[in-house]
Amino acid sequence: MLSSSLFALLTATAVQAIPPNRPLPFDSTFLWSRDVANTRSCQQLASKFPNKLFFPNTPTYANESTDYYSSSALLSPWCVFTPESPQDISGALKILTSTRTKFAVRGGGHMPIEGAANTEEGVLIAMTKINQxxxxxxxxxxxxxxxxxxxxxxxxxxxxxxxxxxxxxxxxxxxxxxxxxxxxxxxxxxxxxxxxxxxxxxxxxxxxxxxxxxxxxxxxxxxxxxxxxxxxxxxxxxxxxxxxxLTEIYAGFIGNAEANNGQLIDAVASFIGPNGGANDPKAAIDINLFYDSKSGSVTGLSSIFYNGTFSEATALQNFTGMALSTNTASDRSFTSWVDETSSFGKSPNRALWAVISLKSSPEAVRLPGKLYLDAVKAHNATLMKIPNGSFTVTWQPITAEGLVEARRSGGDAIDLDPADGSLLVMLFGASYEGAENEKIVDKFLKDLVKDVEKQAKKLNMYYPFNFVNDAGEWQKTLSLYGKGxxxxxxxxxxxxxxxxxxxxxxxxxxxxxxxxxxxx
Ligand SMILES: Cc1cc2nc3c(=O)[nH]c(=O)nc-3n(C[C@H](O)[C@H](O)[C@H](O)COP(=O)(O)OP(=O)(O)OC[C@H]3O[C@@H](n4cnc5c(N)ncnc54)[C@H](O)[C@@H]3O)c2cc1C
Missing domain, CATH: 3.30.465.10 (Uridine Diphospho-n-acetylenolpyruvylglucosamine Reductase; domain 3)
Structure with a gap:
């Protein structure tokens, strides 16, 4: 290892070797060595923000560069910048752009895509202290x-x-x-x-x-x-x-055994049907089936929410009336419920997600459920070899009433037309160990989503919208907004x-x- 004084001497020499105002065109083939570019941008940031710039082997660098939901998002940025104000960010951006340095902005680190909010060849801006x-x-x-x-x-x-x-x-x-x-x-x-x-x-x-x-x-x-x-x-x-x-709510996790997966899918189909529950704007559901690679079994773990008390939550009766293996739902404060979800943070596992939307109908609820169950069964032998593997299908209903509200409030770039009706945002996710398994997991998810898309198009169920927050890196998103x-x-x-x-x-x-x- 270099001693710190030798390191300081070498970096100072490298900084002097590059004229500070030399123009660096974006698309040039000019090659930077990692160390020279690193030195120039990180050292400039360090001298402007001495207490807000952290190099590897410091506790802040270690904490900030590992604060991601998915371990596949972990990279080794050259240095970590922790701004405390917009002025700090403004000053840093001037340095980063003048040195043509790549950078990443990390908020909560929950987008499970490698390189979405981190960088191997540049500076990580960790927003942790922008926390009013x-x-x-x-x-x-x-x-x-x-x-x-x-x-x-x-x-x-x-x-x-x-x-x-x-x-x-x-x-x-x-x-x-x-x-x-x-x-x-x-x-x-x-x-x-x-x-x-x-x-x-x-x-x-x-x-x-x-x-x-x-x-x-x-x-x-x-x-x-x-x-x-x-x-x-x-x-x-x-x-x-x-x-x-917001005062008292009714919310919690509900779990079901494998034998009742069909009942869960039926409950979602009823919920989105006429007067089935989704028509009540106070109700929300996030319904999941999980395949577990240790056992090869598929069980449900979902969250249900009502902006009111249990006695008012008839919209959720299809779920609360099911045979449940777990049920934490109760009348409670919103914070008590959200606290129960605090374990969905930093995970040692890798995550990969992909998304598709379908026009909401009971048949459209069943199609992805069936294709997912068929796929995990067909690939069971392969999936069981993946350590700590969990493969999920998630139903997230988005109602036409919500789309009306989106437009009424001034609209957005997503611009879905309420006249096209309600939709189901379907997330297919995987959590697993081992970078060497990524190809298998990625192919499984891609094949499954492409199959759902193909079948949905045949059955006139396809809805051209891929929700950015749940999408796979390979998927089109922005170009689908507002029908293009x-x-x-x-x-x-x-x-x-x-x-x-x-x-x-x-x-x-x-x-x-x-x-x-x-x-x-
Ligand atoms: C367990 C879990 C639960 C989730 N639940 C929900 C949910 O209930 N609803 C929902 O909509 N989504 C949900 N998501 C998806 C999540 O909202 C998206 O992945 C979102 O991008 C996460 O934001 P983040 O700040 O945590 O992520 P990051 O990974 O930090 O950032 C995501 C992207 O936004 C950019 N970014 C972050 N902050 C800024 C900023 N201040 N300025 C400019 N760009 C910025 C990053 O550079 C990156 O490209 C969930 C994800 C997980 C893993």
Whole structure:
């Protein structure tokens, strides 16, 4: 190992060897050695922000560079920057762009895609310290001002002290930073649209370093684009989200044995049918079947939610009346329920996800369930060899009423038409050990999703929308929005606010406008 004084001497020499103002074109074939580029950008950041820049072998680097839901997202950034204000981010962006250094922005680290919020060849911006949570006013409306480095759990805890909440993610450790950039599913979609539809203002640091407010009147095109447009436009530092009162709720996990998987699927089919429960905007469900590679069995573990008490929650009776192996659902506070989900954080396992949407109907509930059960059965021998493997199918109903609400609140880049009816956002996920198993897992998920798509198209059940927050890296997302009409607008808006394409070329992210459809 190099002694620290020798390291300092070598890095200082390397910094001097590069003229500071030398232009570095994006698309040049100019080759950087990892150490030279690393030295230049990280050292410049370290001298401007001495207490906010961390190199490998420091505890902060170790904590921040490993704070990801999926271990497949773990990489080795050159250094970690922990900004405390938009001004810090602005200063850092000027250094990163002038040195043409790649960087990644990590919010809650819950997007399970390698390289979405981390980098092997650049600087990790960990948003942890951008963590304000305040109740305030925005143009006469009560809002929560949320720093984008928060997780949803602490946000709900703080707001609950005032009897309030917001339309954030459903599980405690999910990041405030990334979740609304994909639109976002909360427990309140049927009543209030996507999570992003209740955002009244964003504070964003643009590629130029300029700090701007973005709302319905100021930078209104960017306001629309940020609602679903993912990490293509800038670094969001604050969200101003409409608050609303929330008192007692009924919620919990329900589990079922393998023998009752059919009953669970029937319950979802009834729920989304006429007057089956989904028509009640206070009800929300997140229904899952899990294949376990140790036993080869498939069982259910789902969450059910009602904005009211059990006695009012007739919308959920198909689930509460089932034969259940586990049931933690009760009348309780929202924070007591969200606290129960705090274990969905950092995991030692790798995760891979893929998504598809179907036009909501009882038949469309059954199709992916059947194809998933057939697939895990057909591949049982292979899947059982994967250590700690769990393969999931998830039903997430999105109602037409929620889409009406999305448009009524001002709309978004996702722009789904309520006239096309309700939809089912179907997530197929895998959690497993061992990078060597990735090819098998990836192929299993891709084949399954492609099969569901093929069958759904034949049966006129296919709904052309891939939810960014659950999508696989290889899937088209932004170009499907608004039946293809949003994409040219998103492109133009990205060009307007980021003329040099910093967020396309230097910033990490899974769903870049410039990459759309290229990874299939
Ligand atoms: C256990 C679990 C539960 C989930 N539950 C839900 C749910 O209930 N509802 C839902 O909608 N989704 C849910 N998701 C999906 C999740 O919302 C998305 O993966 C989302 O991107 C996570 O945001 P994050 O900040 O945690 O992730 P990160 O991985 O940190 O970020 C995701 C992307 O957003 C970018 N980003 C993050 N912060 C910023 C910022 N401040 N400015 C600009 N870009 C930024 C990152 O660079 C990255 O490209 C869940 C995921 C998991 C693993």
């Amino acid at each position: 949570i305040e109740v305030t006013q925005f143009k006469g409306t009560q809002v929560a001002l949320l720093g984008s480095g928060n997780r949803w759990g602490p946000v709900y805890e703080k707001l609950a002290a005032q009897g309030l909440t917001v339309t954030g993610g459903r599980y405690y450790p999910v990041g405030v930073g990334g979740q609304p950039l994909g639109g976002g599913i909360s427990y309140f979609n049927s009543a209030r649209g996507w999570s992003a539809n209740t955002i009244l203002q964003y504070e964003v640091v643009l590629a130029s370093g300029e700090i701007v407010n973005v709302n319905a009147n100021t930078n209104s095109d960017l306001f629309w684009a940020l609602k679903g447009g993912s990490s293509n436009f800038g670094i969001v530092t604050k969200y101003y989200m409409r608050t609303f009162p 009409k949003s994409f040219p607008k998103l492109k133009a808006i990205a060009n307007k606010y980021d003329k040099e394409g910093v967020f396309q070329k230097l910033a990490a992210g899974a769903f870049k406008i410039s990459d759309e459809g290229r990874k299939q």
